[in-house]
Amino acid sequence: MPLDHATTLLLEQAAAAGAKPFAESTPEEARALSAQFAAMAGPGPRMARVEDVDVGEGGRVRVLVPLQRTRGVIVWLHGGGWVIGRIEDADTLGRKLAERTSCTVVLVDYRLAPEHRYPTAVDDSWDALLWAAEHVAAPDNLPLIVAGDSAGGNLAAVVAQRARDHDGPRIALQVLIYPVTDADLDRPSYLAPENQLLLTRAAMEWFWDHYAPDVERRTEPAASPLRAADLAGLPPAVVLTAEYDVLRDEGEAYADALRAAGVPVDFRRHDGQTHGFFTLLMLPGSERGFQQVVKAVQACTVAHSKQEATHG
Numbered sequence: 001m002p003l004d005h006a007t008t009l010l011l012e013q014a015a016a017a018g019a020k021p022f023a024e025s026t027p028e029e030a031r032a033l034s035a036q037f038a039a040m041a042g043p044g045p046r047m048a049r050v051e052d053v054d055v056g057e058g059g060r061v062r063v064l065v066p067l068q069r070t071r072g073v074i075v076w077l078h079g080g081g082w083v084i085g086r087i088e089d090a091d092t093l094g095r096k097l098a099e100r101t102s103c104t105v106v107l108v109d110y111r112l113a114p115e116h117r118y119p120t121a122v123d124d125s126w127d128a129l130l131w132a133a134e135h136v137a138a139p140d141n142l143p144l145i146v147a148g149d150s151a152g153g154n155l156a157a158v159v160a161q162r163a164r165d166h167d168g169p170r171i172a173l174q175v176l177i178y179p180v181t182d183a184d185l186d187r188p189s190y191l192a193p194e195n196q197l198l199l200t201r202a203a204m205e206w207f208w209d210h211y212a213p214d215v216e217r218r219t220e221p222a223a224s225p226l227r228a229a230d231l232a233g234l235p236p237a238v239v240l241t242a243e244y245d246v247l248r249d250e251g252e253a254y255a256d257a258l259r260a261a262g263v264p265v266d267f268r269r270h271d272g273q274t275h276g277f278f279t280l281l282m283l284p285g286s287e288r289g290f291q292q293v294v295k296a297v298q299a300c301t302v303a304h305s306k307q308e309a310t311h312g
Contacts, residue, residue: 003197003244004272006283011197023202027083027114027210034084041281044095052087056127058116060109062087063136064098071301072103072145072172073137075129077159079150079177079279081207082113082121093279100290101297103145106132110155118212122222125155126162133169143172143304145297146235149278150199150247151207153179157225157254164233171235173300175293177278178240178247181226181254183208183218189249199275201246226254231261238266238296240289242273266296 022030049065076094078085087094087107098105110124129146137144148156153176160174185208190201212218221228239255241248248269255267270277270289277285278293 001243001272003194003274004277004283004285007272007274007277007280007285010280010283021200021203022081023200023206027112031084031086034080035086035089037276037280038089038092041092044092045099047095047098053131055131056124058111058120059124059127060087061128061131062091062094062107062109064091064094064105064107066098066102066104068099068102070102070104070140070142071305072101072143072297073132074098074101074103074105074145074147074175074297075108075132075156076105077108077110077125077146077148077152077155079148079152079276080112081204082118082151082154082211083207084112085152090279093281096281096290097293100294101301103297103301104136104142106136113211117210118217119222121151121155121211122158122162125159126168129159129163129169137169141308143301144169145173145175145300146171147175147177147293148179149177150275151180151211153177153251154181154223154225157181158222160234161221161225161228161231172304173238173296174235175238175296176240176251176254177289177293178242178245178275179251179254180204180247182224182250183212183215184224184250187249187253190246192246195244195246195248195274197244197274199246204246226250226257231258231263234258234261234263236264236266236300238293239268240278240292241267241269242275242277243269243271244274247275266292268292 278289
């Protein structure tokens with residue numbers, strides 16, 4: 001179907017305002033543009049408690065506790081090509097997610113490239129997951145969910161694999177929103193002219209060059225989780241992709257690979273949408289994405305409560 005009308009208008013407005021393509025920007029310029037897009041969402045819902053905590057060697061988390069009784073914990077890893085994005089930019093999204101799912105949301109402020117290259121973001125995300133498991137999920141025996149968009153979806157998939165492989169915390173669900181899963185920039189969705197919108201092939205090349213300049217290391221599973229030798233035993237997954245997105249094919253390939261390995265997958269390609277639709281909260285496509293994620297998270301927390309009641 002055609003690109004969503006609201007998205008088309010947003011892209012036209014950005015072009016008219018002279019928004020600079022990522023591939024032609026400095027990291028500082030790209031970060032400023034990202035913050036401008038995030039500010040368009042406005043303030044988020046009121047929380048019962050908000051707390052910032054330093055975690056690990058250089059990471060930070062923001063804990064958002066909803067007004068209603070917490071039924072789970074979502075560790076949210078923001079997107080931005082491992083180069084842009086802050087927890088301040090993700091605050092409104094995190095608050096909305098907390099309110100809609102009745103979960104405490106832990107926003108992860110991992111260190112960014114090129115100042116901190118691969119695998120720093122992975123290590124910071126892992127430290128944040130361990131901290132959330134111990135300090136937020138474990139005291140009340142709440143289900144632990146890891147989620148993220150784009151590069152954050154990459155990090156969510158990677159830490160889910162690390163938790164399986166290194167006797168880490170039990171993850172009840174992984175939510176992967178148009179995730180980066182492979183460093184192959186020659187898939188058909190990367191080459192399609194109609195997909196060169198908010199995120200382009202040139203932009204992804206720019207992001208990878210800042211994050212993992214050693215090309216040989218990009219095929220490591222901690223950078224390209226689709227390259228993992230075995231995906232069996234991973235947590236159930238929710239995977240969202242966008243029709244007009246250079247990352248579409250690798251996200252769908254990961255969903256297929258998970259399913260083939262016996263992992264339950266709730267997959268949907270969001271037609272008429274482009275990269276970033278989920279976090280652009282002012283767009284109608286964002287609400288449809290939220291509905292898929294909220295439904296899956298609620299099903300996860302309800303199943304956990306029933307299991308607790310049975311064993312209790």
